[in-house]
Amino acid sequence: MAVLIIGAGHAAGQLAASLRMEGYGGAIRIIGDELYPPYQRPPLSKQLLSGDMELDQVYLKPDAFYADNDVELTLGRRVESIDRTARSVTLDNGDVVSYDKLALTTGTRVRKLTIPGADLDGIDYVRTVDDTLALRDRFSPGGHMVVVGGGYIGLEVAAAATKQGMSVTVLEMADRVMNRVVAPEVSAFYEALHRDHGVDIQTDVRVSGFSGNGHVSAVECEDGSSFEADVVVVGVGVIPNTELAEAAGLACDNGIVVNASAETDDPDIVSAGDCTNHPNGVYGINIRLESVQNAVDQAKAAAKAICGNPETYSAVPWFWSDQYDVKLQIVGLSQGYTQAVVRGDPSSGAFSVFYLKEGVLIAVDAINSPREYMMGRKLIAEHSRPDPARIANTDISVKELV
Numbered sequence: 327m328a329v330l331i332i333g334a335g336h337a338a339g340q341l342a343a344s345l346r347m348e349g350y351g352g353a354i355r356i357i358g359d360e361l362y363p364p365y366q367r368p369p370l371s372k373q374l375l376s377g378d379m380e381l382d383q384v385y386l387k388p389d390a391f392y393a394d395n396d397v398e399l400t401l402g403r404r405v406e407s408i409d410r411t412a413r414s415v416t417l418d419n420g421d422v423v424s425y426d427k428l429a430l431t432t433g434t435r436v437r438k439l440t441i442p443g444a445d446l447d448g449i450d451y452v453r454t455v456d457d458t459l460a461l462r463d464r465f466s467p468g469g470h471m472v473v474v475g476g477g478y479i480g481l482e483v484a485a486a487a488t489k490q491g492m493s494v495t496v497l498e499m500a501d502r503v504m505n506r507v508v509a510p511e512v513s514a515f516y517e518a519l520h521r522d523h524g525v526d527i528q529t530d531v532r533v534s535g536f537s538g539n540g541h542v543s544a545v546e547c548e549d550g551s552s553f554e555a556d557v558v559v560v561g562v563g564v565i566p567n568t569e570l571a572e573a574a575g576l577a578c579d580n581g582i583v584v585n586a587s588a589e590t591d592d593p594d595i596v597s598a599g600d601c602t603n604h605p606n607g608v609y610g611i612n613i614r615l616e617s618v619q620n621a622v623d624q625a626k627a628a629a630k631a632i633c634g635n636p637e638t639y640s641a642v643p644w645f646w647s648d649q650y651d652v653k654l655q656i657v658g659l660s661q662g663y664t665q666a667v668v669r670g671d672p673s674s675g676a677f678s679v680f681y682l683k684e685g686v687l688i689a690v691d692a693i694n695s696p697r698e699y700m701m702g703r704k705l706i707a708e709h710s711r712p713d714p715a716r717i718a719n720t721d722i723s724v725k726e727l728v
Contacts, residue, residue, distance in 0.1 A: 327352035329632060330415065330425035332405050332570065334358025336366060337431035337599030337621040337628075339386035342397045344629035352426070355398040357417070362455050363392065363399055368618060370458040371479050372648050376486040377462065381455065408574040410592055427632045430571055430582055430590070430597040431625070434564035434616065439474070443536030443546075449558045452479055464557045467491030472545045472555040474533050476503030478647045479561035481516060485649040487557075488523050495526040495553050497545065502529055507656070509666040509679050512691050516649070523650060528553075566601045566614060579603050581614040587636035588628035596631050598624040607640030608707060609659060609688070619644050642706045644699075655699040658689030658706045667717045669698060669724075678702075685711045697724050 329345060331338045334356050342354050342364075356364070364386045373379035392399055404418040414424045436451040438444070450461045461483075469492045473480045476498030484494045496503070502513035517527050532548040536558065545553045568578040577583040577591050581603030588596045588604070599621040603614045620643060627639035647654040652675070660666075663681035670677030678698035681689040687710050690702030701724045705712065712727040 327426040328424065329354050329427045329429065330423060331356045331429040331431055332415065333431035333433055333567075333599070333601075334360060334362070334364050334399070334401065335431055335433045335599060335621070336364060336386065336618060337433070337625040338429070339364030340622045340625035341429055341431060341598060341628055342395070343387070343391070344626045345632065346395045346397075348629050348633040348635070350629070350633050353398070354396070355400060355423070357400045357403055357405055357415075357423070359402065359404040360454060360456070361402045363387070363389070363401065365455060366618070367453075368646075370455065371452050371482040372486070374455075375452070375458050375462055375483065376489055381459075384455070405570060408570055410574055410595070413594060426594070428595045429628055429632070430595065430601065431599045431621075432567035432570060432582075432597075432601045434566050434600045436560075437563045437565055439533075439560055439562065441533065441535045443538065443542065446536050446538050446542040447540060448538070448542040448556065449536060449560065451560055452483060453564070461557070461559065465490040465492060466556070469493070469556040470554045471495070471557045471559065472497060472553050473559045473561065474545065475561035475563075476500070476527070476529070477506070477561055477563075478504065478645075480559065481520065481649055482647060483559045483561065484520060484525050485523070487559075488520075488525055489650075492557075493524070495528060495555075496520065497531045497533055497547070497553070498527070498529045499532050500529065503527065507660065508691055509660070509663075509681070511666070511668050511672060512654075512679055512693070515672045515677075515693065516654075519650065519652060564600070564616060568601060571597070571601075583612075584624075586627075586638040586640065587631045588624050588639060589631050589636065596628040598628045604639070606643070607638065608642050613659070615643055617643055617645055642703050644703065653694055655692045655696065656689065657692070657699055657702045658687075660689035660691070663688060665714060667714045669717050670695065670720055680712070680714075680717045682712075682714065687712055701725060701727065 365384045407416045436453045471494045473496045534548045535546045537544045566581045571582045582597040600616045645656045660681040665682040667680045676694040678695045679691040692699035
């Protein structure tokens, strides 16, 4: 029996390891279109970009792991098609590879701008190791960087570039940074944090194009404003890689549709990671998550399904962002909240925001507040109804909120 894993990201590496931990003794082969073994993506816009980590430190496993566990890596190759009837895939070099069980861990790709000048040199995206290494080479003290998009990636890049002595401007089309995922109080804190480090934060700005003679020299906006740029980094979201699954006739809807055990509608195919649309038992919804936690936990569920021991995967999602010396830890999903309660003083540099929906705690943003983060995970899983007044009262221990 052979398991073939398409995609060589975080979910792929975890899936291979989990298969061996589950006692699977058959062949495992990972096929990825990059030249690198499975690696961590979060450091790409954080420690690897800033130079605080080197390439070998972002790999999920040492080279010896794959040899010791009889996991074959086929790197620099792209899967062009899946033949579900023959249970085989065709690679971009014409090779046909058979499988007994197939795992799709195809991840996501960056959403690219198509506005005038978007093909100029010096306009970068951050999604792969090569993206990060190329961008790191562009850092130069005194240089001008413009970041398009004030989400996690954009702000993390801004922080890394500022540390390298660059002059940075962030352009965000919404009225505040990270507006889709955090409350206004958290946005205000991060805008002030970046401005304190010399970053120019511009909100309510729509980019209309880029100018330059071969290489970008400025970012143009709809209101007529223009921002000098030696380097531009675009962070405006990602798109799930579902084309292979769609062409093979698998159900897809903003991701490859899987059940709570990471199984697709084909009994021989599982899927895990950022590319999946899956049920979340904590919130009772189907969702696609761009999260290390989801990639790891869902890969573990996929391994169990392949080994014939399916279990229901249901977890409270969590995320994090490192900017300067500030750690933002998010647990849960705050979309649709009806009340946001601030715990602590933002001016102190350590506070949290508890999000309630009709009285039920659904998410916590913890800024340099690990205790609130850890307790939030527990309370959210329990569908707790903490008293907002007790949340706001820091004289009450977080352990005593319920």
